[in-house]
Amino acid sequence: MWKKKNSINFTILKYFLLFSIVILGILWLFQFIFFNSFYKDQKINDIKAVVEKIKKNQTADEINEIALDKSICVEIANKNFEVLYSSRYFGKGCISDTDQTNNYKFDFISNNKTEETYEIVHSKYKSKTLVYGVKLDNSNYAFLNTSLEPTKDIISLIKKQLIVITLFTLIFSYILAYFISNHISKPIKEISKEAKKIATGNYNNIEEESNIEEIVELENTLNYVKDELSKTDELRRDLMANVSHDLKTPLTMIKAYAEMSIDLHSNDKEKQRQDIDTIIQETDRLTILVNDILDLSKMQSNMDTLEKEDFDIIKLTEDILKRYQLYQETDNYQFIFYHNKEEIIVYADKKKIEQVIYNLINNAINYTGEDNTVEIKIEEKKDTVLVEIKDTGKGIQEEDIPYIWDRYYKNKKKHKRNLIGTGLGLNIVKTILETHQFKYGVKTKKEQGTTFFFEIEETK
Numbered sequence: 001m002w003k004k005k006n007s008i009n010f011t012i013l014k015y016f017l018l019f020s021i022v023i024l025g026i027l028w029l030f031q032f033i034f035f036n037s038f039y040k041d042q043k044i045n046d047i048k049a050v051v052e053k054i055k056k057n058q059t060a061d062e063i064n065e066i067a068l069d070k071s072i073c074v075e076i077a078n079k080n081f082e083v084l085y086s087s088r089y090f091g092k093g094c095i096s097d098t099d100q101t102n103n104y105k106f107d108f109i110s111n112n113k114t115e116e117t118y119e120i121v122h123s124k125y126k127s128k129t130l131v132y133g134v135k136l137d138n139s140n141y142a143f144l145n146t147s148l149e150p151t152k153d154i155i156s157l158i159k160k161q162l163i164v165i166t167l168f169t170l171i172f173s174y175i176l177a178y179f180i181s182n183h184i185s186k187p188i189k190e191i192s193k194e195a196k197k198i199a200t201g202n203y204n205n206i207e208e209e210s211n212i213e214e215i216v217e218l219e220n221t222l223n224y225v226k227d228e229l230s231k232t233d234e235l236r237r238d239l240m241a242n243v244s245h246d247l248k249t250p251l252t253m254i255k256a257y258a259e260m261s262i263d264l265h266s267n268d269k270e271k272q273r274q275d276i277d278t279i280i281q282e283t284d285r286l287t288i289l290v291n292d293i294l295d296l297s298k299m300q301s302n303m304d305t306l307e308k309e310d311f312d313i314i315k316l317t318e319d320i321l322k323r324y325q326l327y328q329e330t331d332n333y334q335f336i337f338y339h340n341k342e343e344i345i346v347y348a349d350k351k352k353i354e355q356v357i358y359n360l361i362n363n364a365i366n367y368t369g370e371d372n373t374v375e376i377k378i379e380e381k382k383d384t385v386l387v388e389i390k391d392t393g394k395g396i397q398e399e400d401i402p403y404i405w406d407r408y409y410k411n412k413k414k415h416k417r418n419l420i421g422t423g424l425g426l427n428i429v430k431t432i433l434e435t436h437q438f439k440y441g442v443k444t445k446k447e448q449g450t451t452f453f454f455e456i457e458e459t460k
Contacts, residue, residue: 016177046070108133359425364391390451405430
């Protein structure tokens with residue numbers, strides 16, 4: 001289980017044990033390195049508590065009681081070194097009258113000190129005693145002393161307890177790390193196993209129950225990636241099928257008409273001319289298809305940046321409509337252009353908006369009714385300019401509206417060879433308008449045609 005040093009299991013175990021060792025190390029350090037210092041501070045606090053009792057004029061019995069409770073000896077003397085009071089703890093004082101005792105008393109009283117702490121080491125037993133002197137009034141002094149040597153039994157007991165605590169902590173840390181790591185790693189391993197299936201084309205949802213927020217987020221992210229990959233894979237298949245169809249058809253026709261021109265119409269200049277015109281038209285179709293695919297790929301890869309400028313959208317639309325002169329002459333198409341002003345200046349990427357209008361007009365040509373009429377309307381509103389392009393066809397079914405902007409959506413049901421365009425036009429329109437952050441949409445009624453619209457910023 002722990003062979004992989006970069007696994008979650010090993011990492012959690014490592015950090016749990018490291019944390020436990022650090023905590024235990026601090027505990028051992030404070031118990032044995034700083035123990036004497038803490039013990040001394042505690043004894044000083046105990047002595048000061050007894051001093052407060054003395055200053056409050058407590059009775060001898062009360063002083064004896066607290067001194068015994070704190071293991072402190074109390075001695076009160078005057079400035080002539082005469083002992084006025086001594087607690088009964090350990091008889092007459094904890095420290096016998098020695099030169100050392102006289103030395104600290106003499107130092108304290110003769111120098112008229114207010115308070116002072118002394119450490120006295122017994123000359124024979126080498127034990128340490130803490131002495132605290134305090135001046136009570138002008139003529140009386142109190143000397144309190146206590147041992148600074150913790151009993152060996154206490155130290156031994158603490159060591160044994162620390163050893164037990166250390167072993168218990170390390171074992172508990174290992175067990176806890178084991179269960180926590182399994183709890184965390186198990187769903188991750190399952191998600192990883194399911195994620196690998198995505199590479200094989202299995203796009204089933206990953207459903208691994210977990211109450212850990214990050215794992216749930218990982219699961220949601222992978223499901224999102226799975227959905228996007230599924231869409232991409234479907235789009236790839238559709239794109240290959242439809243593009244290959246669109247490429248194959250004009251290529252077949254180009255080859256066929258070229259062969260006809262050579263084999264059947266070599267002596268008929270008029271027929272050869274018609275063959276060549278058909279070849280040119282199919283070549284143009286191929287060029288449009290390739291350009292549409294390149295444009296769409298660039299825009300959706302964020303390689304195509306906007307170059308905004310001020311321009312007259314009325315003149316731009318009139319220039320676009322000139323391209324359809326051939327359709328008016330040969331197929332009796334009518335292009336009706338309504339605008340409430342002769343000039344409307346807008347701010348956008350001129351070439352991109354030209355693509356939008358051109359593709360929407362192409363879409364209207366492909367789906368307009370038997371009257372072959374396409375209406376273009378540009379109207380200046382309060383803060384924006386509304387552009388509408390309408391056909392007179394059968395309209396769009398309501399359930400199809402959310403999908404009409406997808407590439408080759410129509411072709412998912414039945415591939416149709418459009419009069420103009422490649423089936424990518426509306427997706428290009430959507431991409432450009434969303435890049436501009438312009439509002440766009442479609443209005444349609446059964447048997448009454450469809451109107452595509454978008455709103456564009458007007459120059460202030």
